[in-house]
Amino acid sequence: MKKEILINTVGNEIRIAITEEGKLAELFVETPEKERMVGDIYFGKVAKVMPGIQAAFIDIGLPQDAFLHFSDISDVQDEYNAMLDDEDDDEENDELQENGNGAPTPRPKTEKKPREERRKQVNLQKGQEIIVQVTKEPVGKKGVRVTSQVSLPGRFLVLLPFDGKVGISKKISSFRERRRLRRLVRSILPQGFGVIVRTNAENQDEKLFLNDLESLLATWREIEKSAKEEQPPSLIYKDMATTSSVIRDLFSEQVERVVTDDKKLFKEIKSYVKVFSPEMADRVEFYGKREPIFDSFGIEKEIQTLLVRKVWLKHGGYIIVEQTEAMVVIDVNSGRYAASKEQEENSLRTNLEAAREISRQIRLRDLGGIIVIDFIDMLDDRNKKKVYDEMKKEFKRDRSKHTILPLTDFCLMQITRQRQRQSIIHSFTEPCPVCGGTGTIQSKTTILGHIERWLRRYRAEGKEFRLHLRVHPSMAEYIMTGFFSRIWQLRLNSLKWITIEQDKSLPIDEFRFVSVKQDKDITPEFLN
Numbered sequence: 001m002k003k004e005i006l007i008n009t010v011g012n013e014i015r016i017a018i019t020e021e022g023k024l025a026e027l028f029v030e031t032p033e034k035e036r037m038v039g040d041i042y043f044g045k046v047a048k049v050m051p052g053i054q055a056a057f058i059d060i061g062l063p064q065d066a067f068l069h070f071s072d073i074s075d076v077q078d079e080y081n082a083m084l085d086d087e088d089d090d091e092e093n094d095e096l097q098e099n100g101n102g103a104p105t106p107r108p109k110t111e112k113k114p115r116e117e118r119r120k121q122v123n124l125q126k127g128q129e130i131i132v133q134v135t136k137e138p139v140g141k142k143g144v145r146v147t148s149q150v151s152l153p154g155r156f157l158v159l160l161p162f163d164g165k166v167g168i169s170k171k172i173s174s175f176r177e178r179r180r181l182r183r184l185v186r187s188i189l190p191q192g193f194g195v196i197v198r199t200n201a202e203n204q205d206e207k208l209f210l211n212d213l214e215s216l217l218a219t220w221r222e223i224e225k226s227a228k229e230e231q232p233p234s235l236i237y238k239d240m241a242t243t244s245s246v247i248r249d250l251f252s253e254q255v256e257r258v259v260t261d262d263k264k265l266f267k268e269i270k271s272y273v274k275v276f277s278p279e280m281a282d283r284v285e286f287y288g289k290r291e292p293i294f295d296s297f298g299i300e301k302e303i304q305t306l307l308v309r310k311v312w313l314k315h316g317g318y319i320i321v322e323q324t325e326a327m328v329v330i331d332v333n334s335g336r337y338a339a340s341k342e343q344e345e346n347s348l349r350t351n352l353e354a355a356r357e358i359s360r361q362i363r364l365r366d367l368g369g370i371i372v373i374d375f376i377d378m379l380d381d382r383n384k385k386k387v388y389d390e391m392k393k394e395f396k397r398d399r400s401k402h403t404i405l406p407l408t409d410f411c412l413m414q415i416t417r418q419r420q421r422q423s424i425i426h427s428f429t430e431p432c433p434v435c436g437g438t439g440t441i442q443s444k445t446t447i448l449g450h451i452e453r454w455l456r457r458y459r460a461e462g463k464e465f466r467l468h469l470r471v472h473p474s475m476a477e478y479i480m481t482g483f484f485s486r487i488w489q490l491r492l493n494s495l496k497w498i499t500i501e502q503d504k505s506l507p508i509d510e511f512r513f514v515s516v517k518q519d520k521d522i523t524p525e526f527l528n
Contacts, residue, residue: 001020002020002256003254003255004297005017005250005259006258006297007259007261007293008292008294009260014030014265016028019297023302027303030242036240036242036245038134040133040134041132041150042061042134042232043129043226043227043230043232044060044129044232045128045232046129049122054071056073056122060235061233062138062144064138064144066132066146067144067145068145069145072146073148129232133146133147133148133150150162152220153198153248154213154216156197156198156201156204156276157185157197157212158195159216160194160195164191164192166182166189167197168182168196171199177203190217193217200277208277211276244272251277251280253280258283259286259287260285260293261293266285269284306425306428307425311357313335313354315350316334317354319361328362328368328371329372330361330372331374332350332351332375334346344380344383347376347377347378348387351375351378351383352387355375355394356390356394359391360394362415363397363400366400369416369417369419370415373414374411374412375413376411378407388404392404398417400418434507442509444474444478446509451511452490453528454523455496455498464516465496465497466496467499467513468498468513468514468516469490469499469500469501469514470503471511472507472510474508475508
């Protein structure tokens with residue numbers, strides 16, 4: 001599969017696009033306001049311990065305390081035992097995969113039941129000092145999620161300061177290569193430290209491993225030094241910026257080239273690759289044409305599809321993506337798809353095409369949590385399995401940990417996907433100041449009802465006869481339009497003389513009543 005990494009820099013914004021066969025597959029955006037936090041290490045202090053939810057909240061100096069689940073505290077090796085090779089284990093028992101940030105992600109063995117969260121007893125006390133690492137960025141009103149099981153990803157290795165075992169990436173399939181890497185790493189690894197050998201390490205030279213390990217060990221020594229000198233809460237290690245982490249984690253043999261339109265960034269990437277993967281240095285290119293790089297590669301148009309609810313499919317069907325804080329719902333519709341064919345066949349074709357696009361959109365938008373897909377109804381169970389198999393095949397490209405369940409009788413598919421950062425739409429948008437992010441506002445009829453109820457309360461207690469009603473211009477037009485306009489209805493029903501004043505600064509669904517006599521806003525006094 002042809003893969004490319006394209007990097008566009010404009011001002012303080014950096015956008016990184018990863019393409020597969022010329023189509024946008026993943027997108028990362030970095031701005032000063034939304035810096036990457038996953039991988040950062042903090043020297044924190046326990047703010048609250050809550051055994052009822054098996055978690056603690058850690059003060060790390062951010063507006064919201066970090067969430068630390070008990071499973072990420074005690075028995076440090078528990079998370080890794082399922083994915084690391086024990087010295088006496090057979091090669092076939094390796095169950096390690098890497099997530100998108102270079103850190104290890106456990107995957108349960110197929111012959112065992114899925115790992116259940118076990119209730120653990122911990123000795124954390126309020127006020128206790130603790131070193132934690134960010135594993136998931138804040139989403140909505142939720143703060144960051146952290147772990148005390150620190151790991152430092154490099155180009156070829158992931159250093160585990162608190163674990164003495166050696167693990168090999170599951171994606172390295174060669175028995176001989178796995179054995180070579182294991183022996184090589186154990187020969188250079190200091191006592192008391194553990195590592196994960198990353199996929200990028202396959203067929204690499206010993207010198208590159210040594211350089212990577214020395215760099216990671218030096219970083220860890222600096223972190224330990226900072227922890228001794230700093231007072232909590234404090235940031236003691238800042239992981240690479242998004243651009244550097246993408247090159248470190250994703251620039252592999254499968255990537256044909258890296259193209260950037262920033263000269264400084266080009267030199268930095270070139271220098272980094274020359275040190276760690278010199279044979280790939282000629283794949284780093286500088287883009288110096290006048291036409292914007294994302295326009296030239298057709299990326300800009302594809303980015304626009306991330307900002308809309310409706311995404312059209314090639315043969316006339318479409319999907320609707322509805323995102324909330326905790327769940328994503330995706331609806332599949334046949335749209336203009338040819339209706340001349342048999343309904344079952346038509347539904348299958350649309351669903352298969354939708355499955356491919358949905359998997360792509362989930363990666364592009366970095367959707368996570370619970371995802372429910374409402375496919376077009378099909379009666380044949382064999383067709384349902386085809387859609388399920390197609391979705392599983394497409395998700396093999398996804399580095400995030402995920403689970404896909406077969407279609408139900410109602411053609412619903414449930415997916416859980418690990419998300420470590422806010423979805424990409426948060427990088428391009430912010431909540432609407434009028435609707436507050438709901439996408440809807442109150443109708444003019446509803447707003448008029450609020451005004452009438454306010455006047456009833458005022459009539460019962462207020463003594464003044466003349467009032468100014470300040471509203472948005474579109475609401476003013478609604479009230480004033482007609483031979484027997486709504487303003488006259490308000491005057492007659494309330495027995496008050498009301499004049500309309502247009503105010504563009506007011507949201508369309510708000511109003512203000514001003515006392516003419518006092519020249520004062522009296523709206524709050526008579527709200528329910």
